[in-house]
Amino acid sequence: VDATTKGIAFLFKKNKVASFQGAGRIEKAGSVAVLGEDGAVKDTLSTGNILIATGSEVTPLPGVTVEATNVNTNGVRSVVSDAEGRYTVPLVQPGTYKVKASLSGFKSAELGNVLVTVESTARVDLQLSVGSMEETVSVTATVPLVETRSAALGLVVNREQIVDLPLNGRNFTQLGTLLPGVIAPPTALGGGAGDATPGGFGATTSGFSVNGQRNQSNNFLLDGASNNDTFNTGFVLRPPPDAIQEFKILTHSYGAEYGRNSGSVVNVVTRSGTNDFTGAAWEFNRNTALNARNYFASPTQPKPKLEQNQYGGTFGGPVAKNKLFSFGYWEGYRNTSGVTQNFVVLSDAQRIGNFGSTTIRDPLTGQPFANNVIPTNRIDPGALKLLQQFVPSANTGASRYVISPNSIDKRDQFGLRFDYQRSSKHTILGRYMNGRTDRTDPPTTRPVGTVAKATLQDVMLADTYVFGSNLYNVFRVNYNRISATPQATSGLSNSAYGINVPQNRNDALGLANITVTGFFSLGDVNQPFVERRNEVLNISDDVTWVKGTHSMKFGFDFRREHMFIAFVNRPNGDFTFNGYATGNAAADFLLGLPSQFRRATKNTDQDGKGFLWAGYAQDEFHPFTSLTVNAGVRYEVPIPFVDANDALNSFRPGQQSTRFPAAPLGLVYPGDAGVPRGTYATDKNNVAPRLSAVWDPAGKGRSVVRG
Numbered sequence: 001v002d003a004t005t006k007g008i009a010f011l012f013k014k015n016k017v018a019s020f021q022g023a024g025r026i027e028k029a030g031s032v033a034v035l036g037e038d039g040a041v042k043d044t045l046s047t048g049n050i051l052i053a054t055g056s057e058v059t060p061l062p063g064v065t066v067e068a069t070n071v072n073t074n075g076v077r078s079v080v081s082d083a084e085g086r087y088t089v090p091l092v093q094p095g096t097y098k099v100k101a102s103l104s105g106f107k108s109a110e111l112g113n114v115l116v117t118v119e120s121t122a123r124v125d126l127q128l129s130v131g132s133m134e135e136t137v138s139v140t141a142t143v144p145l146v147e148t149r150s151a152a153l154g155l156v157v158n159r160e161q162i163v164d165l166p167l168n169g170r171n172f173t174q175l176g177t178l179l180p181g182v183i184a185p186p187t188a189l190g191g192g193a194g195d196a197t198p199g200g201f202g203a204t205t206s207g208f209s210v211n212g213q214r215n216q217s218n219n220f221l222l223d224g225a226s227n228n229d230t231f232n233t234g235f236v237l238r239p240p241p242d243a244i245q246e247f248k249i250l251t252h253s254y255g256a257e258y259g260r261n262s263g264s265v266v267n268v269v270t271r272s273g274t275n276d277f278t279g280a281a282w283e284f285n286r287n288t289a290l291n292a293r294n295y296f297a298s299p300t301q302p303k304p305k306l307e308q309n310q311y312g313g314t315f316g317g318p319v320a321k322n323k324l325f326s327f328g329y330w331e332g333y334r335n336t337s338g339v340t341q342n343f344v345v346l347s348d349a350q351r352i353g354n355f356g357s358t359t360i361r362d363p364l365t366g367q368p369f370a371n372n373v374i375p376t377n378r379i380d381p382g383a384l385k386l387l388q389q390f391v392p393s394a395n396t397g398a399s400r401y402v403i404s405p406n407s408i409d410k411r412d413q414f415g416l417r418f419d420y421q422r423s424s425k426h427t428i429l430g431r432y433m434n435g436r437t438d439r440t441d442p443p444t445t446r447p448v449g450t451v452a453k454a455t456l457q458d459v460m461l462a463d464t465y466v467f468g469s470n471l472y473n474v475f476r477v478n479y480n481r482i483s484a485t486p487q488a489t490s491g492l493s494n495s496a497y498g499i500n501v502p503q504n505r506n507d508a509l510g511l512a513n514i515t516v517t518g519f520f521s522l523g524d525v526n527q528p529f530v531e532r533r534n535e536v537l538n539i540s541d542d543v544t545w546v547k548g549t550h551s552m553k554f555g556f557d558f559r560r561e562h563m564f565i566a567f568v569n570r571p572n573g574d575f576t577f578n579g580y581a582t583g584n585a586a587a588d589f590l591l592g593l594p595s596q597f598r599r600a601t602k603n604t605d606q607d608g609k610g611f612l613w614a615g616y617a618q619d620e621f622h623p624f625t626s627l628t629v630n631a632g633v634r635y636e637v638p639i640p641f642v643d644a645n646d647a648l649n650s651f652r653p654g655q656q657s658t659r660f661p662a663a664p665l666g667l668v669y670p671g672d673a674g675v676p677r678g679t680y681a682t683d684k685n686n687v688a689p690r691l692s693a694v695w696d697p698a699g700k701g702r703s704v705v706r707g
Helices: 159-164 172-178 381-390 585-591
Strands: 006-013 045-054 057-060 065-070 076-080 086-089 095-102 108-116 121-123 126-128 136-139 153-158 219-222 244-252 265-270 278-287 306-320 324-338 341-344 400-403 406-421 426-441 450-468 471-485 513-516 529-547 550-567 574-577 596-598 606-624 627-643 686-695
Touching: 065 086, 076 086, 095 126, 108 121, 108 126, 153 159, 153 172, 159 172, 159 244, 172 244, 172 265, 381 585, 513 585, 550 627, 574 585
Parallel strands: 045 121, 045 126, 108 136, 219 265, 513 574
Antiparallel strands: 006 278, 045 057, 045 086, 065 076, 065 095, 095 108, 153 244, 244 265, 278 306, 306 324, 324 406, 341 400, 406 426, 426 450, 450 471, 471 529, 529 550, 550 606, 574 596, 606 627, 627 686
16 A cells, blocks of 8 residues: 655745645646747647628638737737638747737727647637727637647647646656557556656656557657657656646657657647746655555564655746746655565575585585585685675574665756747747756665766757748757766775676776575676766757648758767676585585676777758648648658767678677678678668648538548
């Protein structure tokens, strides 16, 4: 039985006292923070038709000025309806808008509370009637809930859902499983880890699997820019729910502007400041008192500990009203949890060589030891020292050791975002995010516990410029970095314990790994992950051009990816004792007779750089009012990673390496005949056409057919 998460949070606005709302949260209504258009997301827009009502007839009305005003920042985007009365306002930031249509000789029409969500289209149709422009008709009609402009399938998760739905570890990606075709991956791949954090080894931050794809096949975007860990293929930064405006998962038929992965596109929009000062604070707690005892924990020992606190706050508002806005957050995470371990150790008699009724044979004679007792002078001094220093005596029965030592996990993250509304045509977004993790797992029989540390950073700049009512450009540049020590070693020397094995890496110095089959393991891990650095530089530009019934987009995407991986293979050697000499693995260990020994003669770090060049063209056009066709093409050139030390290799049947003549047949390296530095040729035929259509049979935005 797990503990029920307890949480308290409050939200304030202009220093006014807030009121209770919901379970464990104090809120002030009307506190949603969102900025107007700023290039934070791709392809969010408002669209519709302007009509004139004359008696019983309704006809299109061209030349109407349509203004979309963000109700929180007063940012205004203005366009003019075309000859068919159509208009499109592309690249607006998710949020709530007021849409107003006006033309000389007609009464203005206005519709408020138009909700625009990420990666979606909000359709607003307005009718004008003859009258004075000073007269305004307020429309109460609602915006259609069915997407009629895009064939892409996906789910928008808004801020209220992100904040209020229960999440293990407040990991927003768990909400992705609300979408059909999306499932959590196995626990070993992070499926049950709400606290999943990048910096180590394994795809624990990949979130979910979509439509049968691997959970490493997702493309994570943060405000429209790359948020991908090149090594583990998951996300890099994971903002707390209170710092997220909304996010959308695209699973089918998305446009040519998206590529890189075959699974889903996950676009997260961070919160921005508004013309009102808003803030929040929270604390979520789990503790030992609310947990049942682990069934496998010793009943004579204290209940395994669980103390988790997740706390933080946000604050945002105007720096200069209607011009410059800021929003920041900080969250801390502290977790101390007892991990129950139950393993076999040597009994007190076995520790001095007496195996009682268990037959053990003398490897020198092939006959059993007298009384199954190993003579004291035959016990290996190194084995005895390791046993005395690292292997505890039994505390449960004659040969079992049960303990629940504490794992300690400390994390802090913060972020700051500025939005500058320079003019109605020009907006700039700047954002910086930082996360730090420090986790220590207990050693038990090893010389040192697993110590994992990581620093995660992301910086982004986006510039949106409106060249005219039908031409828009968004330029983005972002850089994210992971610097981590996923698995530090003890620094102990083999020679100090009588192990005659030289060690070949100073940064991975530690005891040889020792496995006593059926009993316990000693020493440092055999493949320590002592260092990793991951860097991604992403530059992209998107141009939107609206012409008649066509809304066209063109753009490019450039990524420079760098990985430094010091995943060291057996630098201190490893031994396996399995009973081959005496018939008992523990007796073999006491005699110092391993069945297997391995050590890498040389370890070279992987230090690689790769590039991705991509371009696309896309057209959304309307042959008929009720039919939307999306056609496009994307071209990608992924340039293979090149290692700084040319330490890569590949397999080519029948070819003998001339660079390393002693290598097995078929194993080749850069510098061998026909083998480039990346070991394989650049793939230049990645052309990805896109074609989809959406039909609204009734033309009322209530039902659609997609294909």
